[in-house]
Amino acid sequence: MTGRPVSDQLSGTSVLHGIESGLARGSDTTLFFNHESYPLAELDREANQLADFFSSQVSPGDRIGVMARNGRMALLTWWAAAKCGGIVVPYNTSNVGEILRHQVTDSAPRLLIAQTEFAEELVRCSSGIAADLAAVVVDGSDAAVAGYSGTTFTFDAVLAQGDSGFRARPSRPRDPSHLIYTAGTTGPSKACVVSHSYICNMARDLITNVERRSEERLWTPLPLFHLAAVAHVTASVLLGGSISLASRFSVSRFWDDIEKSEAKIAALMGSMLPMIAQAPETEATRRTRGQLRVVSGSPVSAELARVWQERFGVSRVGAGAYGMTEASLITSTPPDQYRAGSAGKENDSFEVRIVDEDGNRVPADAVGEIVCRPKRPGAMFNGYWRRPEQTVTAWRDLWFHTGDLGRIDPDGFLYFVDRNKDYLRRGGENISSFEMEAIFGAHPDIVVVAVHAVPSELNEDEVKVTAVRVEGSSLTASELHEWSVGRVPRYAMPRYIEFRTELPRNPVGRVLKHQLRAEGITADTWASAPSVRKIRV
Known part of the structure; x- marks a missing residue:
């Protein structure tokens, strides 16, 4: 691999140190958004200008919410937040309604940054914290947002007025950089507190995992509200390479x-x-x-x-790797050891085991739960935002329990087998069955509902809603599907709906979702029309 040795990649506490180092050595690092190029020096100047504005509106530790597709707004919000000690909260651009409202209320941002197409919904979902908002910043030439009477600015005006010589606030490795929301199974989605150190460590492991070379450009449509894209950008800066980010993905x-x-x-x-x-x-x-x-x-x-x-x-x-928002990369592929279908091997960031239900280590090739613990300080998340009890619960016997099933072969390669938790994954997004059931359960003709996975030909899950209607209801599956538009994110829209007179339950009344998942698509299941499945990010 050309460029600096991988061992030197983790030279600082945040992406900002990589930027400073790159500028000092005259790095050719360039970021592309939809094929339009932005040199590192130009983006750094604009991040300083935005940080100058942020520092007048927020204090260190305050949250800055952003809802934007891949582009300058999303990237500069992250870098500017890091420069002034803020914590960036990137909201999924597909989220709407109660799911978005919960995340905005839970993260309680002081600033909201949004592209115009998302601004009205984001502001509507922030009504519960409106009194605590310092300002809303939108792109375009008009700062006004329907339904919001507070202070607003346009993104370009903020940049134009900012000081390009703004000096970044010193940060420590474990200082929070992001709040990244991940799906819940027995409660609403919760945010992982991700540190600067975590992102740099993940970036380092990404470089090693694919044996990335500084002269090779990486292209991705992964959104900057996902940790993977954040780490790929950081890897590019640390390596002195270039990255091209797309705002949308199209198969054709x-x-x-x-x-x-x-x-x-x-x-x-x-x-x-x-x-x-x-x-x-x-x-x-x-x-x-x-x-x-x-x-x-x-x-x-x-x-x-x-x-x-x-x-x-x-x-x-x-x-050739395995990870999750709480910990990544848990396993990765050593140089020249790529093995198709595997998730790589234990690396020098994490210790990994496969255990049974009692926490005992199982033999090679036996299936069990994947558990891990870090070998490096700051390699994992800091915990769940404002949820110390759930943070403790995720750790048992000093191991973090992923809730996923896997096996490790005699050569030490990990293979993902299945999910053990009651959650779904579709289009690269984790979906909270708890939140989905709350939405569909609010329909006046629904008595009880279960939202669960059924197999998909695209390696992930399809979403199925199995529900019991109130007696005498004439509600059809297609009507329920249409009702969910605007209430459910695009990536979580159900592909299948089935009405039953009752749902299977255990002796204490809990719905047996594993049975519903095993039964899958039955003769009574309604299916929505197949879609082109364009994934927007």
């Missing part, structure tokens, strides 16, 4: 984007890989054969990897 446009970006590595959601593999051949497909050295995504079977290798000429297919 994928190879055109790869060709235009000149990327050698593509970082994708796992569900994207089978969609691309099944797409028709195009001129761009033929022209770019062999351009990509690595395509990451998880999970990826050995069979799917072979399709990518044979059809597209990609040397390595799959992330």
Whole structure:
């Protein structure tokens, strides 16, 4: 690998140290948003200007909420928050209604930054904290937001007035950088407190995992409200490489984007890989054969990897790693040891075991729960935001319990098997069954509802709603599906709906979701019309 040794990548406490180091050595680091280039020095100046404004509105430790697609607004909000000691809270751009309201209320930001298309919904969902908001910043030429009477600014005006020489506030490695929301199973979604050190450590492991080279550009549609994209940007800065971020993903446009970006590595959601593999051949497909050295995504079977290798000429297919918001990367692939279908091996950031229900270590190739604990300080999240009890519960016998099932073969390679927790994952997003059931349970014709996973051909889950209607109701599945539009995020819209007279329960009355999942799609299941499955980020 060219460039600095990997051992030198974690040279500071945050991405800001990587920026300072890169500027000092004249780094050619460039970020591209939808193929438009932004040199590191230019972005750093604008981050200073935004940080100057932030420092007049917030104090260190205050939250700064942002709802924006991949672009300057999302990136600069993160960097400016780091410069002034704020904590950035990136909200999923698909979230609406009660799910978004819970996250805004829970994180209690002092500032809201939003693209115009999301501003009205974000402000509407912040009504419970309106008195505590210092200001709202939106893009476009008009700062006004319908339904909001507080102070507003336009993004460009804020940048124009800021001081490009703003001096960043010193930070410590364990200082919080982000609040990242992750799905709950028995309660609302909760935020992981992610430190600067965590992000730098994950970036370091990403560099090692795919043997990334400073001269190779990485292209990704992963959104900056996901930790993976944040870490890939940080890795690019630390390595002195370049990264191209797309604001939207399209199967039909994928190879055109790869060709235009000149990327050698593509970082994708796992569900994207089978969609691309099944797409028709195009001129761009033929022209770019062999351009990509690595395509990451998880999970990826050995069979799917072979399709990518044979059809597209990609040397390595799959992330070859395992992680979650609370801890990443738990496992990764050592140099020259890529094994298709595996999640890599224990690395020097985490200790990993497979255990049974009593916490006992199981033999090689036996299936059990994946547990881990860090070898490095600051390699894991700091805990769940304002939820100390849930933080403690996640740790048993000094091991963090992931809730996922896996096995480790005799050579030490981890293989993901299934989820043990009652949650769903679709389109790269974790979905809270608790929050979904609260939404559908609010329909006046629904008595009880269970939201659960059924298998998908795209390596993740499809969402199924199984419900009992009030007696005499004529509510149809298609009507319930239409009712959920605007109440449920796009990525969580149910593919299947089924009405029953009762739901299966255990002796104490708990709905047996594992039974519903096993029964899957029955003769009485209604299915929505197949969609193109464009994933917007």
